[in-house]
Amino acid sequence: GENVEQHPSTLSVQEGDSAVIxxxxxxxxxxxxxxxxxxxxxxxxxxxDISSNVGEKKDQRIAVTLNKTxxxxxxxxxxxxxxxxxxxxxxxSDNYGQNFVFGPGTRLSVLP
Amino acid sequence: xxxxxxxxxxxxRKEGQNxxxxxxxxxxxxxxxxxxxxxxxxxxxxxxxxxxxxxxxxDIAEGYSVSRxxxxxxxxxxxxAQKNPTAFYLCASSMRGQGQPQHFxxxxxxxxx
Numbered sequence: 083g084e085n086v087e088q089h090p091s092t093l094s095v096q097e098g099d100s101a102v103i104x105x106x107x108x109x110x111x112x113x114x115x116x117x118x119x120x121x122x123x124x125x126x127x128x129x130x131d132i133s134s135n136v137g138e139k140k141d142q143r144i145a146v147t148l149n150k151t152x153x154x155x156x157x158x159x160x161x162x163x164x165x166x167x168x169x170x171x172x173x174x175s176d177n178y179g180q181n182f183v184f185g186p187g188t189r190l191s192v193l194p
Numbered sequence: 195x196x197x198x199x200x201x202x203x204x205x206x207r208k209e210g211q212n213x214x215x216x217x218x219x220x221x222x223x224x225x226x227x228x229x230x231x232x233x234x235x236x237x238x239x240x241x242x243x244x245x246x247x248x249x250x251x252x253d254i255a256e257g258y259s260v261s262r263x264x265x266x267x268x269x270x271x272x273x274x275a276q277k278n279p280t281a282f283y284l285c286a287s288s289m290r291g292q293g294q295p296q297h298f299x300x301x302x303x304x305x306x307x
Contacts (some may be wrong), residue, residue: 113292114292114293114294115291116295117298118298123301124300124301125284125298125299125301126237126298127298128285128295128296128297131293131295133292133293135269136287171236171237175292175293180240181252182227182239182296183239184236186235186236187197187235187236187238
């Protein structure tokens with residue numbers, strides 16, 4: 083089955099700097115890759131997603147890139163703010179959209 | 195996502211007791227999911243259902259059971275066979291098909307008395 087790895091597990095950046103989180107997946111049939119943000123004790127919330135027919139997608143300060151050949155995708159956050167501090171999860175969806183496999187998460191801390 | 199309601203928010207289980215966690219959605223989503231999240235960990239899939247009256251085991255189904263009698267509802271029962279039930283339980287739903295994101299409820303935190 084699918085296996086998703088995520089790095090780093092923790093990341094600290096200064097406010098205003100950029101943050102990059104990388105995920106790799108194992109199943110070449112996976113074709114949908116969402117990113118979720120989870121604040122402490124709250125629900126994960128979708129922040130951006132990408133499908134396999136696109137190499138990059140951007141939404142204001144957040145962007146996701148996908149390299150299907152290498153089977154990895156990355157989340158980029160520019161001009162980080164303290165409210166970006168949270169745990170971020172990547173996920174990969176199988177070809178039928180029936181099941182998501184989540185990465186273990188990255189705890190991002192944005193220092194003022 | 196206000197369309198997915200989990201209850202209760204906190205739940206305590208006595209040894210040997212079965213408890214049921216509720217998940218209701220009004221998003222008209224076909225697919226529903228249950229995840230377990232342990233402190234500092236990712237999400238592990240317990241069960242999922244793509245249509246009414248059908249569901250599939252996830253990676254950690256042992257000690258849990260579900261039903262899907264209505265499209266809107268997907269309750270999870272944590273049985274006495276689950277020896278380590280203390281965790282944060284998240285319910286999610288999505289449209290069927292490729293490229294459909296999952297939307298999560300606020301979760302239920304289950305503890306052992």
